[in-house]
């Protein structure tokens with residue numbers, strides 16, 4: 001027996017304690033250990049029941065994800081589950097912390113289940129591009145009926161113990177030490193004469209309209225295939241024998257195991273956890289953070305203040321006038337009342353946050369005791385420098401001065417203060433209390449404990465924090481500018497913005513780039529184009545058709561007209577006929593004969609532009625690792641999670657193929673399509689972006 005399972009006897013009960021920290025994932029050694037321990041219990045004289053418990057913080061978090069993609073090793077989990085369920089001994093699971101995926105599947109093979117009130121159960125495999133593969137799709141519907149099982153499996157959501165009890169997933173909820181609770185329950189069961197009760201022997205769940213459910217789930221998944229595939233597996237549980245249903249589940253599970261989506265989603269899972277794990281921060285203690293200052297109470301400043309309040313910080317927000325201060329207070333209260341309505345905070349908490357934890361002031365002196373201050377004022381270097389000058393004068397020594405700029409030079413801002421080591425960029429995404437991404441922009445002089453504090457703040461706010469270096473647009477906006485340009489070029493050459501939006505939504509983006517531009521406001525791009533015009537290379541192609549719309553005061557959704565026309569109160573628009581006219585006029589003046597594009601070519605060019613710029617960002621050290629780019633695009637730019645991020649997408653396509661396409665596009669526009677040196681190097685060395693991630697983790 002492996003040391004992953006501790007076997008102890010308590011009278012006529014054998015306790016199998018799984019000990020595989022941190023979360024008792026079902027690695028080969030755990031599976032083998034459980035198998036051997038079941039053998040031992042069954043051979044152990046006088047043992048009448050087996051109690052399975054987990055050591056540490058969870059029962060079992062599921063299959064060991066690090067084993068996926070490698071050759072499967074025996075005993076396979078479905079076979080182990082069947083072996084546990086078929087035991088002549090009474091098998092009980094006592095669940096605490098999480099029981100997820102294969103962890104819940106093991107519990108479903110026990111004959112009885114007791115859970116702590118704080119326990120959570122779920123089948124989250126769809127988030128890894130999979131379906132439950134050890135009987136979850138066959139056993140759960142036999143306990144709960146088809147619809148609750150489908151809800152749990154297709155959403156992957158975690159269900160709290162009370163709901164699990166109601167649904168019939170667990171038999172009892174009892175508080176106490178999991179082993180003591182489990183032993184007491186097992187003794188009760190033995191005393192009652194309870195017999196093994198295999199879930200597989202329960203009648204199948206009655207049929208529902210499977211095809212309609214499949215279609216609805218497929219649509220909701222926006223291109224993600226695993227949730228819809230799960231519907232077919234649950235259908236098998238209703239229509240087939242248990243054995244045939246298990247075979248069907250296995251077949252579908254193995255099919256998904258071979259997909260790009262599975263690779264992409266597992267990359268996202270591990271990258272999400274690796275992104276904050278920077279070697280340069282090992283052993284660096286962050287500074288203490290209790291009170292946070294925010295300069296500017298517009299949408300961004302109010303969002304940052306809201307996020308900080310919700311995470312337990314005291315907040316001092318500075319505005320220029322009493323009216324602006326009042327408006328800022330209103331915006332923050334509005335955000336918080338959203339949290340109140342969604343049940344995230346209580347009325348009492350709402351009152352404390354808005355009345356006690358938040359101070360809105362027009363005097364910079366109110367900042368004299370904050371530990372960190374984030375400036376979120378107008379994007380203008382002179383304005384920023386003026387603000388930083390005032391902060392430098394009033395903030396206490398050691399206070400971190402952060403700018404929320406989205407493209408300005410943080411080195412220049414830092415140099416304008418007497419404490420450049422305390423200056424950092426903290427680039428939030430709007431709405432800042434909702435969006436998960438935080439770019440931690442490290443300037444030349446930024447002290448490492450200031451960087452560590454940026455990451456600590458991100459963690460406290462529940463953000464995914466990515467380290468970025470200083471350049472125009474940092475990681476995200478710099479890459480965005482490039483792939484947006486690729487889309488603009490395609491419009492000039494003959495693709496319509498609507499075809500491009502549709503092709504990219506079909507690829508998996510939440511919205512296409514032109515719908516996003518309308519939402520963000522066309523004036524932003526217009527201003528950027530004007531800002532960059534003086535430094536533009538003569539070979540750079542920059543469309544101007546949309547500027548004419550801006551000159552007429554049309555800025556997208558907020559004015560009701562942009563690439564699309566928006567009826568009052570409607571989020572979705574219809575194509576604006578003026579766009580085709582403006583584009584045609586520009587094509588005529590440039591002597592361009594428009595050509596058709598396939599959706600496939602649109603996606604390929606857009607993605608190649610993204611990957612090429614991203615490779616430059618990594619090559620220049622603006623992003624430390626390819627996975628930092630992937631997480632930036634995933635959490636800040638609506639990139640489809642099931643592709644894992646643009647770098648993972650490129651690895652899956654094959655870097656030589658991506659480079660070959662970039663080189664072929666360069667034949668038409670050598671200025672825009674200059675291949676990234678890093679991409680060329682990786683192709684020459686036969687390496688991938690993921691190889692770089694792995695090297696960085698060593």
Ligand code: 3H9
Pocket residue numbers: 022023025061062063064065066077078098100101102103105124125128131132133134136270273274
């Ligand atoms: C499955 O079960 C398939 C079966 O149906 C069929 C099979 C045939 N494996 O998130 P944390 C690591 S699919 C390996 O930071 P938390 C994680 O990488 C599986 N490692 O902590 C991290 O490592 P590090 C279905 C795992 O408290 C460390 O544990 N199950 C696994 O915020 C701590 O994790 C899931 O999808 C794993 N299964 O959250 C559950 N899980 O410290 C996935 C975690 O080196 N896991 N690690 O960075 C989770 O949702 C969360 O990790 C959990 C803990 C809620 C458990």
